[in-house]
Amino acid sequence: MSVLFRFENVLSENVGDKGLDYNLILKAAQENMQRCHLALLKKRQNKTLGFFDAPKNTQLCDKINTLVKKYKDKNIKNFVVIGIGGSSLGNITINDAINGKLYNEKKKNTPNIYFADNVDPEKLSDILEIINPSETLFNVITKSGSTAETMSNFMLFYNTLEKACPDKIKENIIITTDREKGNLKIIADKLGIDTFEVPDNIGGRFSVLTAVGLISAAFTGVDINALMKGAEDMEKKCSTDDIEKNPAYMAALIHYLFYIEKNVNINVLMPYSESLGSLSDWFRQLWAESLGKIDKNKKNVGITPAKSLGVIDQHSQVQLYIEGPYDKLITFIEVGKFRKNIVIPEVFSEVEGLSYLSGLSFGKLLTVEKKSTELALTEANRPNATLFVPEVNEYNLGQLFMFFEIMTAFAGELFEIDAFDQPGVESGKIATYAILGKKGFENEGVKIKKMLKNKKTREI
Amino acid sequence: MSVLFRFENVLSENVGDKGLDYNLILKAAQENMQRCHLALLKKRQNKTLGFFDAPKNTQLCDKINTLVKKYKDKNIKNFVVIGIGGSSLGNITINDAINGKLYNEKKKNTPNIYFADNVDPEKLSDILEIINPSETLFNVITKSGSTAETMSNFMLFYNTLEKACPDKIKENIIITTDREKGNLKIIADKLGIDTFEVPDNIGGRFSVLTAVGLISAAFTGVDINALMKGAEDMEKKCSTDDIEKNPAYMAALIHYLFYIEKNVNINVLMPYSESLGSLSDWFRQLWAESLGKIDKNKKNVGITPAKSLGVIDQHSQVQLYIEGPYDKLITFIEVGKFRKNIVIPEVFSEVEGLSYLSGLSFGKLLTVEKKSTELALTEANRPNATLFVPEVNEYNLGQLFMFFEIMTAFAGELFEIDAFDQPGVESGKIATYAILGKKGFENEGVKIKKMLKNKKTREI
Numbered sequence: 001m002s003v004l005f006r007f008e009n010v011l012s013e014n015v016g017d018k019g020l021d022y023n024l025i026l027k028a029a030q031e032n033m034q035r036c037h038l039a040l041l042k043k044r045q046n047k048t049l050g051f052f053d054a055p056k057n058t059q060l061c062d063k064i065n066t067l068v069k070k071y072k073d074k075n076i077k078n079f080v081v082i083g084i085g086g087s088s089l090g091n092i093t094i095n096d097a098i099n100g101k102l103y104n105e106k107k108k109n110t111p112n113i114y115f116a117d118n119v120d121p122e123k124l125s126d127i128l129e130i131i132n133p134s135e136t137l138f139n140v141i142t143k144s145g146s147t148a149e150t151m152s153n154f155m156l157f158y159n160t161l162e163k164a165c166p167d168k169i170k171e172n173i174i175i176t177t178d179r180e181k182g183n184l185k186i187i188a189d190k191l192g193i194d195t196f197e198v199p200d201n202i203g204g205r206f207s208v209l210t211a212v213g214l215i216s217a218a219f220t221g222v223d224i225n226a227l228m229k230g231a232e233d234m235e236k237k238c239s240t241d242d243i244e245k246n247p248a249y250m251a252a253l254i255h256y257l258f259y260i261e262k263n264v265n266i267n268v269l270m271p272y273s274e275s276l277g278s279l280s281d282w283f284r285q286l287w288a289e290s291l292g293k294i295d296k297n298k299k300n301v302g303i304t305p306a307k308s309l310g311v312i313d314q315h316s317q318v319q320l321y322i323e324g325p326y327d328k329l330i331t332f333i334e335v336g337k338f339r340k341n342i343v344i345p346e347v348f349s350e351v352e353g354l355s356y357l358s359g360l361s362f363g364k365l366l367t368v369e370k371k372s373t374e375l376a377l378t379e380a381n382r383p384n385a386t387l388f389v390p391e392v393n394e395y396n397l398g399q400l401f402m403f404f405e406i407m408t409a410f411a412g413e414l415f416e417i418d419a420f421d422q423p424g425v426e427s428g429k430i431a432t433y434a435i436l437g438k439k440g441f442e443n444e445g446v447k448i449k450k451m452l453k454n455k456k457t458r459e460i
Numbered sequence: 461m462s463v464l465f466r467f468e469n470v471l472s473e474n475v476g477d478k479g480l481d482y483n484l485i486l487k488a489a490q491e492n493m494q495r496c497h498l499a500l501l502k503k504r505q506n507k508t509l510g511f512f513d514a515p516k517n518t519q520l521c522d523k524i525n526t527l528v529k530k531y532k533d534k535n536i537k538n539f540v541v542i543g544i545g546g547s548s549l550g551n552i553t554i555n556d557a558i559n560g561k562l563y564n565e566k567k568k569n570t571p572n573i574y575f576a577d578n579v580d581p582e583k584l585s586d587i588l589e590i591i592n593p594s595e596t597l598f599n600v601i602t603k604s605g606s607t608a609e610t611m612s613n614f615m616l617f618y619n620t621l622e623k624a625c626p627d628k629i630k631e632n633i634i635i636t637t638d639r640e641k642g643n644l645k646i647i648a649d650k651l652g653i654d655t656f657e658v659p660d661n662i663g664g665r666f667s668v669l670t671a672v673g674l675i676s677a678a679f680t681g682v683d684i685n686a687l688m689k690g691a692e693d694m695e696k697k698c699s700t701d702d703i704e705k706n707p708a709y710m711a712a713l714i715h716y717l718f719y720i721e722k723n724v725n726i727n728v729l730m731p732y733s734e735s736l737g738s739l740s741d742w743f744r745q746l747w748a749e750s751l752g753k754i755d756k757n758k759k760n761v762g763i764t765p766a767k768s769l770g771v772i773d774q775h776s777q778v779q780l781y782i783e784g785p786y787d788k789l790i791t792f793i794e795v796g797k798f799r800k801n802i803v804i805p806e807v808f809s810e811v812e813g814l815s816y817l818s819g820l821s822f823g824k825l826l827t828v829e830k831k832s833t834e835l836a837l838t839e840a841n842r843p844n845a846t847l848f849v850p851e852v853n854e855y856n857l858g859q860l861f862m863f864f865e866i867m868t869a870f871a872g873e874l875f876e877i878d879a880f881d882q883p884g885v886e887s888g889k890i891a892t893y894a895i896l897g898k899k900g901f902e903n904e905g906v907k908i909k910k911m912l913k914n915k916k917t918r919e920i
Contacts, residue, residue: 320752
C-alpha cells in the first residue's frame with residue numbers, strides 16, 4: 001500500500017483566500033513542469049544526480065547483510081555511528097522509526113546503538129562510560145573524509161580501541177567514505193580496512209539509502225531490502241510529469257506557490273507518531289540546506305522547516321498555528337495502523353468525566369486528535385496537508401525518504417537554484433580552521449583575531 | 461556567576477541595515493517601559509501571576525527532599541512522569557541538562573526516568589515492556605485534572621499497577637494537580653493519596669519550578685534547591701526597569717522590534733550543548749503558546765520559535781541561516797566550561813590534514829565552532845545574540861528558566877496581548893470530545909460527522 005499525499009486543505013475551497021485555487025496550481029504546473037522535470041531527468045541521465053537510483057543497488061544490500069552475518073557470533077554489544085549531518089540524521093531516523101527511541105533499553109539480540117554526532121565532551125564521555133570498546137563496532141562515516149567533527153570523534157574512539165584491544169582495530173572499525181580520496185581513505189588504506197563507498201553523485205543529505213544509512217540499520221535488525229523496495233516504488237510513482245499523479249511534485253509545487261504567492265516562509269512537518277519524530281530532523285536538513293539559497297536574481301530564498309510532534313505539540317505549538325500569523329503550511333503525518341495497540345482500561349468508572357476514554361484504543365485516540373487538530377486548523381483557514389502512512393515499517397519509511405528527496409529536488413528546480421550544493425557553510429568552516437591554526441589558513445587567522453579583538457561587546 | 465545576554469550582533473553597527481540602531485532600542489524602551497513593567501508588577505502584586513515568586517518556595521523543596529529520603533530504601537528502579545506540555549517539557553529539560561540524555565543507560569544509585577508524554581501506543585508499550593510496576597514510581601501531573609492524554613495514560617499505568625501489585629497503589633503513585641478541583645483530585649481523595657499542588661496563579665508552561673518539575677528532578681538526584689536559587693537570583697536581576705541592566709527585558713524588546721520593524725517572524729534558539737538541547741523544546745512551548753495570539757487590533761501576531769542545536773545544525777540549518785531570507789533572529793547558547801572535558805588524542809599524525817585537531821580539547825573545538833558560526837552569520841549581516849552560561853548545572857539552569865519566563869511575559873506586554881491564556885486550542889479539544897462522544901458534546905458531534913462526510917478528499 002502506498003504512502004498518500006492529501007492536500008484538499010491547502011485549497012481555497014476549504015481555507016478561503018488563505019489557500020490556493022486548484023486552477024492556479026494546475027496552471028503553475030503547466031508553466032513549470034517541462035523545464036523542471038526535464039532538468040531533473042537530464043541530471044539523472046548524465047549521472048550527476050544519483051539518489052533516484054540508489055534503491056536499485058540490491059548488491060549493496062547483499063554485501064551489508066553478509067557483513068552482518070559475519071559478525072553474528074562475535075558478541076557485538078554496541079554499534080557506534082560516528083558521523084554528522086547527512087552521515088547520521090538518516091541513521092537516527094531509521095533507528096527511531098523501526099526500532100523505537102527506547103530500543104537500547106529493550107531486550108533483544110541485536111547491539112545497542114549510539115550516535116557520536118556532535119563534539120560535545122559531556123555526551124562523548126557518557127558514551128565512553130557506557131560502551132566496552134572490545135564489544136563495540138564503530139562505523140565512521142564522512143563523504144569528504146575531512147569533516148572536522150567526525151574525524152575528531154574518530155580519533156577519540158580509535159585511540160580508545162587501540163588502548164583497550166589493539167588486536168581488534170581492523171575487526172571493530174567499519175569505514176564509509178569516498179572511494180578514492182580524503183583523509184579517511186588514507187587512514188583506511190594504511191590500516192588495511194576495506195571501505196564502503198559514498199557515491200560521488202549522491203550528496204550527503206540525499207545519502208540515507210546508501211552505505212551511509214544502511215549499515216547501522218542492518219546491524220540493528222532493520223530489513224534494508226524492504227527499505228530500498230519502498231523507495232524504489234515511490235520513485236516509480238513520482239516519475240510521471242503529470243502533476244495530478246505525482247505526489248512529490250505536487251507537494252513541492254504547493255510549498256513553492258505558498259512561498260511565492262502567500263509569503264508563507266515556514267514549513268511545519270508534524271508526524272502523529274513518536275517513531276517518526278526524528279524524520280523531521282532528517283527532513284529539516286534536506287529541505288533547509290537544499291533550498292536556502294541565493295537565486296539567479298541574487299534574491300535570498302528559502303522556506304524554514306520546523307519540527308513538530310503530535311499530540312505533544314498540540315499543547316505547545318497549535319495555539320500559535322491557530323491564532324498566529326498566516327506564515328505556515330503544516331504537513332501532518334497520519335499513521336493508519338500502529339504496530340502495537342493498547343486499549344485504555346475501564347478504571348475510575350465512577351468519575352463521570354473520564355468514561356468517554358474507557359475502552360478506546362490509544363491508536364484511535366491519537367488518530368482522532370490528529371483529525372480534530374486538522375479540522376480546527378482548517379476551520380481557522382490555516383492551510384494544511386497530510387501524508388498518510390499505512391503503518392510505520394521499512395517499506396513505508398523507504399517511500400517517505402524518496403518522497404521527500406524528490407519533492408526537495410523538484411522544489412529546487414522551481415526556485416531555479418542549485419539544490420545540491422551548500423556554499424553558505426564555507427565561511428564558518430574557514431573561520432574554524434583559521435582560529436584553530438590549520439595549515440593554509442594563517443592569513444585568515446590573523447584577520448579574524450584582529451577583528452575579534454577590536455569588537456565591542458554588549459552584555460547584561 | 462551570572463548567565464549573560466550578549467546582543468552586539470543584533471545592532472546595525474555590526475549587521476548594517478538588517479540590524480537595529482541602539483538608539484531605537486533605547487527609545488522604544490522609554491516609550492514602553494512604564495506601561496509594560498507596571499503591568500507585570502501589578503499582576504504580580506495582586507497574585508494573578510505567580511511564577512516570579514515560585515523559586516522562593518523553599519518549603520516545597522524541603523517537602524520534596526523529605527519524600528525522596530522516605531523512598532531511599534524502597535528499591536525504586538524507575539520513575540515515570542505522566543504529563544504532557546507544561547507538565548513534562550520542563551521535567552525532560554532538567555533531566556537532559558543535569559543528568560544527560562543517556563542517563564538511563566549509565567550506572568547510578570537513582571532510578572531510571574521515563575516520560576509518558578504522548579498517547580502513542582508503540583511508545584507506551586515500550587515503556588511497559590521495560591519497567592516492572594512494583595519497582596516504579598508514577599508521578600501523574602495535570603493542573604486541570606482532566607487533560608485527555610494524561611488521564612488516559614494514568615488509567616493505563618494505574619491498571620497495570622493494580623494488576624501487578626494492588627498493595628502498592630498508594631505507595632507508587634504521586635499526584636500533582638489542582639489543590640481543590642478536577643478529576644484527578646477526585647481520584648486522589650478516593651484513593652487516599654496526598655497530592656502536590658500546581659498553584660492556581662502559575663500557568664502550565666510557567667510551572668517548571670513548582671511541584672510539576674521538581675519532584676522527578678529530586679528523585680533523579682538533581683539539586684532542586686540550587687535550581688530555585690538560580691531562578692531567584694535571575695528574578696532579582698530582572699526586576700529593574702532599566703533596560704540596560706535587565707537582560708530579559710532587553711531580549712524581549714529586541715525580538716519585538718525585529719518582528720515589528722524588520723518582519724523577522726522566526727526566533728531560533730541554538731544551544732551549543734547537547735545537554736541543553738531539550739531546553740529549546742521547553743522554550744518553544746513557553747514562547748509560542750504565550751505570544752501566538754490575536755492582538756487588540758484583531759491582528760494575528762506571533763514569532764515562531766525554531767529549535768536548533770550546535771554543532772549538528774551547522775551541517776543542516778546554517779546554509780539557510782546564511783543565504784536564506786532575512787526572517788530570523790538567532791540566539792546561541794554558549795557554555796563556558798564543560799563538566800567533563802576530553803582531549804583529541806594524537807593519532808594519525810602522519811595525515812597532514814588532521815594535525816590541527818590533535819591535542820585540542822573537545823570543549824574548545826565546540827566553542828570555536830560556535831564563535832566561527834557567529835562570525836560567519838555576523839559577516840553575512842545575520843542578526844544574532846548569545847546567552848552565555850558559565851557551566852550547565854542546576855543553579856544556571858534555574859537562571860535560564862527564569863530569564864526565558866520573564867522575557868516571554870514582558871514580550872506579551874509589549875505586544876499588548878494576554879500571554880497567559882491559550883484560547884486557540886479549545887476548538888481542537890472540543891472536536892476531539894465531539895468525535896469521541898463525550899457527554900455534553902453531542903451537538904458538535906453530529907455537526908462534525910456531517911461535515912467530514914461531505915468533504916471532498918484530494919489525494920495522490
